[in-house]
Amino acid sequence: MIRTIAGILMSLALATPATSALSKTPIERVVTPKGIEIWLVRTMEFPMLSLQFSFLGGAAQDPAGKPGVASLAASLLDEGAGEYDARAFREQLEGNAIEISFNANRDSVRGSLKTLTDNQDKAFELLRLALTAPRFDASEIERVRSAILANLRRASTNPGEIAKNTWYARAFPNHPYGRPTAGTLDSVPNITVEDLRGYIAKNLARSNLKVAAVGAIDAATLAKLVDRAFDGLPEKADLMPVADIVPQSLGEREVIPLHVPQTVVLYGGVGLMRNDPDFIPAYVLNHILGGGSFDSRLFEEVRVKRGLSYSVSSTLAALKHAGLFIGSVQTKNDRAFESVDVINSEIERLAKDGPSAEELEKAKKYLIGSYPLRFDTSAKIATNLLDMQFEGLGLDYIERRNAMVAAVTAADVRRAANRFLAGAEMLTVMVGEPVAAPAKAANQ
Secondary structure: OOOOOOOOHHHHHHOOOOOOOOOOOOOOOEEOOOOOOEEEEOOOOOOOOEEEEEEEEEHOOOOOOOOOOOHHHHHHOOOEEEEOOOHHHHHHHHHHEEEEHHHHHHHHOEEEEEEEEHHHHHHHHHHHHHOOEOOHHHHHHHHHHHHHHHOOOOOOHHHHHHHHHHHHHHOOOHHHHHHHOOOOOOOHHHHHHHHHHHHHHOOOOOOOOEEEEEEEHHHHHHHHHHHHHHHOOOOOOOOOOOOOOOOOOOOOOEEEEEEEEEEEEEEEEEEOOOOOOOHHHHHHHHHHHHHHHHOOOOHHHHOOOOOOOOOOEEEEEOOOOOOEEEOOOOOOHHHHHHHHHHHHHHHHHHHHHOOOOOHHOOOOOOOHHHHHHHOHHHHHHHHHHHHHHOOOOOOOHHHHHHHHHOOOOHHHHHHHHHOOOOOOOOOEEEOOOOOOOOOOOOOO
């Protein structure tokens, strides 16, 4: 039985711990004649199709001395392909109400396609050309390169970007995760067309491909279209091995002077991998600590009680080869060290005492009740299906997820706390002009 988007949302909204959120999965597993696997949700109300896909690898596959290759290559895939130069390609997209886009993150190159079903043949033909026959014309390379360099120059004076790049460089020295995804002002000018073509040839292949689709289309038709778009790619990717790693430089604090009125603080340490059995309990615990925005412990202690910052947050970031616990706060220069101390104290307190029964139940209720909001558009559904595939969560994860959250006990969150909060040392990066509180005199 295939359900509509409205049916999915209704099932999720009505789910309780005692009943399955989705007793019958709305997801079809489709395998094309060429062997490409697709997760499909058919929604026949609107004549539209949304496709999301990814290739494992991403910026982690950049040459060590040239960060930014994956990002530049992905940005150029829809800037002319086959017989169409960049302008003609855009005209084909716009004239047929088709959207195609690509981007690269640390672990993957991702793409999306949106089209009316009446134009789906044209849409998949343009996607095929973008993937298998990108032009990489010199004029477009320089135009996109210039835009990336302009963004990098702006980022070089942005305290948030400086903090992020510094944190990852310190946490992952001599590892692909330590390199900026978009590249650097030194590396991007040196990326050649040979680098771009070499990256595409090695990284875009059917062996590392995941595909998800939502729309008014049947499985057989979709399978033919996907084969048409992706079959021209190599069968096997030629990926460099990337080592699993835990963050380094823990317990250290780095201050980067920048003349701004507020200090940006990025702190973090070891988290849990997405396939770890304790990830869901840790996810619930982090919601209580800093993931729950206005309801979190950190928001209460940092903003409400002390007025140190407008916002403060923490999250579990599960990369393919590293599990992270990471958070941030922005505050006045003369309150920055105090803010860091409050955050560390609250982490220690939650790790030692655990959450109250009320906090735990409130967090679980929110995480269960808000889950349908992730599926309120076709694009969101397709993105979530793709994430589920990429993270190896299984075809029935939507059905199981709320029950897993509901089943989290106080013992579960204490166990998770002992693994990534208790005694945790953080790497802290502060960008601004933080002022340390003056030491108290001995007779005070």
